Amino acid sequence: MQLAIKDKSVWSSLILIGVLTLSPTAIADDSHFKIAVGGFYSNSDTGMDVTSPLTGKTFELDFETDLELVESEFLPFFEIAYWFNARHGIYFDWQRLHRDATNTNITVPYEFDHPDPDIDETYSIQLGAEITTTFNVDIARIGYGYDFYKDDAWDLIFTAGFHVMWLELGFEGEIGACVDDNCGIIDIAPNTVVFTDVTAPLPDLGLLAHYQFADSWSITGHAQYFYIKIDNIKGELIDLSGGIEYNFEGKFAADLSYKYYKVTVDIEGDHTTTSIHYGFHGPMLTLSYEF
Structure with missing residues (x-):
């Protein structure tokens, strides 16, 4: 089962900019490319609003605590x-x-509705059940940067673009369902993924700062934000980082920073709203080269 937001103009932009490729954090006097690779050690925090079958009240299901997803992991960056x-x-x-x-x-037993409002199904996870959870996120960021303030020490850059996020959320195992208000539990075969594949283009605005305080040494900062509502989906993103950069003879550079990232998605159905949040924070090391 899938829920997808399709925007042909976004995909066209992704292909075009993916071919051209570049980074708004570069300090440029002439035209040039910059490529950067790295990674960061992430402490993740992921959750979803569900309902207790015992009390009928809504509570937050913690993916790391309740579903045993790994909390700390190394993430690649390009x-x-x-x-x-x-x-x-x-x-x-x-x-x-x-x-x-x-x-x-x-x-902790819980119930949740299918996020697609056209599918009237409620899923039930009972006490003692065996459940396999999959939660995959890929984020591509594309856009335009304008260096609106530049002097011998400072560069301030305005950015505007899209975060395109591929989100896969699935549950497999001992799952029951209520269909069309018939709340007798209907067994779903094991190894069935309940829902998966949410693709959302997320526009954002941002500011990048670069301050050179000594030969080869600079302080860097980055902030981006978006809020969007498309049909039955509402989302918010906060993306922040700050760190210090060392430049090796003008071509190579290393940046050590601390990154904070959080996405909240609300999917509104006819009777309920499915809320999913995903965030991570941790130290990040990036190596870059200009040519």
Whole structure:
């Protein structure tokens, strides 16, 4: 089962900018490319609003605690960019977090509705059930950067673009369902994924800062934000980082920073709203090269 937001213009932009590729954090006097690779050690926090079959009240299901997904993990990062001149550039970057885990003895029973409002099904996870959870996130960021303030020490860059997020959320195992208000539990075959594949283009605005305080040493900062509502989906993103960069002879650079990232998605159905949040924070190391 799938829920997808399709936007042909977004995909066209993704392909075009992915071919051109570049990074808004570069300091540019002439046209040039910049490529950066790295990773960060993430402490993840993921949850989903569900209902207790015992009390009828809503509570947050914690994926790391209740479903035993790994909380701390190393995440890869890739970025490529092109600046046309000292003021204007385009960029593309990508990061991912893929996790799955099996809980052989659910200690908290819960129920949740299918996020697609056209599918009137409620799923039930009973006490003691064995459930395998899959939660995969891939995030590609594309956009335009404008260096609106530049002097010998400072660069301040405005960015506008899209976060395109591939979200896969699935449950397999001992799952029951209520269909069309018939709340007798109907067994679902094991190894059945309840729902998966939410693809959402998420527009954002941001600000990048670069301050050189000594030869080869700079302080870097990054902030992006979006809020969007498309049909029955409402979402918010906060993306922050700050760190210090060392430049090796003008071509190579290393940046050590701390990153905070959080996405909240609300999917409104006819009778309920499915809320999913995903976030991570941790130290990040990036190595870059300009040519």
